[in-house]
Amino acid sequence: MIKTSASLLACNLAQIALEISRCKKSGVDWIHVDVMDGVFVDQITYGSPLLKSVRASTDMFLDVHLMVEDPTKQIKLFAEAGADLITIHAESFCNISELLKQIRKLGKKAALAVKPMTPIETVFPYLELCDMVLVMTVEPGYGGQAFIPETVEKIAKLRKTADQLGLKDLDIQVDGGINEKTADLVKKAGANVLVSGTTLFKAENMKQVCDELKKPV
Ligand code: DX5
Numbered sequence: 001m002i003k004t005s006a007s008l009l010a011c012n013l014a015q016i017a018l019e020i021s022r023c024k025k026s027g028v029d030w031i032h033v034d035v036m037d038g039v040f041v042d043q044i045t046y047g048s049p050l051l052k053s054v055r056a057s058t059d060m061f062l063d064v065h066l067m068v069e070d071p072t073k074q075i076k077l078f079a080e081a082g083a084d085l086i087t088i089h090a091e092s093f094c095n096i097s098e099l100l101k102q103i104r105k106l107g108k109k110a111a112l113a114v115k116p117m118t119p120i121e122t123v124f125p126y127l128e129l130c131d132m133v134l135v136m137t138v139e140p141g142y143g144g145q146a147f148i149p150e151t152v153e154k155i156a157k158l159r160k161t162a163d164q165l166g167l168k169d170l171d172i173q174v175d176g177g178i179n180e181k182t183a184d185l186v187k188k189a190g191a192n193v194l195v196s197g198t199t200l201f202k203a204e205n206m207k208q209v210c211d212e213l214k215k216p217v
């Protein structure tokens with residue numbers, strides 16, 4: 001089944017609880033929380049205190065995407081604040097295996113992300129420790145960018161490898177530039193969790209767009 005995860009980066013942050021309930025009513029599956037530290041990427045967004053408030057306001061699945069130089073100290077903070085899934089980047093400076101294990105030990109789902117220029121083979125040694133792999137389809141840092149088509153091949157290669165390893169339940173998430181057109185490309189390649197910021201929040205009819213993104217191919 002295809003799932004959607006709404007990136008709060010594109011919502012009206014002054015009305016975050018209302019925006020989240022709009023997502024829920026529209027059939028969005030997860031809420032995607034983009035954590036940026038101003039070092040790994042230019043912008044600074046939000047930390048675990050915001051997640052704690054979000055957790056108190058909704059029962060939706062909270063998907064935390066850590067775009068930070070060193071996620072080591074953040075794992076416990078975000079887990080305690082109520083994350084359901086925590087994604088770290090393969091390009092961050094940290095002990096990847098240890099952190100993925102720590103996330104699971106804290107009772108959360110663990111995921112590893114790669115930027116568009118990072119070869120997908122980078123994640124292969126860690127697949128057994130991952131519930132999900134995030135294949136970035138834009139350079140991390142900003143919402144509203146154009147989808148990078150070269151990433152489609154990486155998704156297909158990852159799905160093939162996961163199948164060969166018997167990892168049938170591995171979620172493959174895509175993030176950046178997802179709209180009704182690019183959704184078809186990534187779903188055909190094997191992605192099953194679609195992050196969308198601009199397309200969902202700027203839609204005139206969020207439910208209609210969400211249904212379209214979730215349509216099986
Ligand atoms: C980019 C973020 C994305 C972004 C997606 O660094 O990780 O989650 O908000 O936004 P859209 O869907 O607008 O490309």
Ligand code: ZN
Pocket residue numbers: 007032033034065175195
């Ligand atoms: Zn993201």
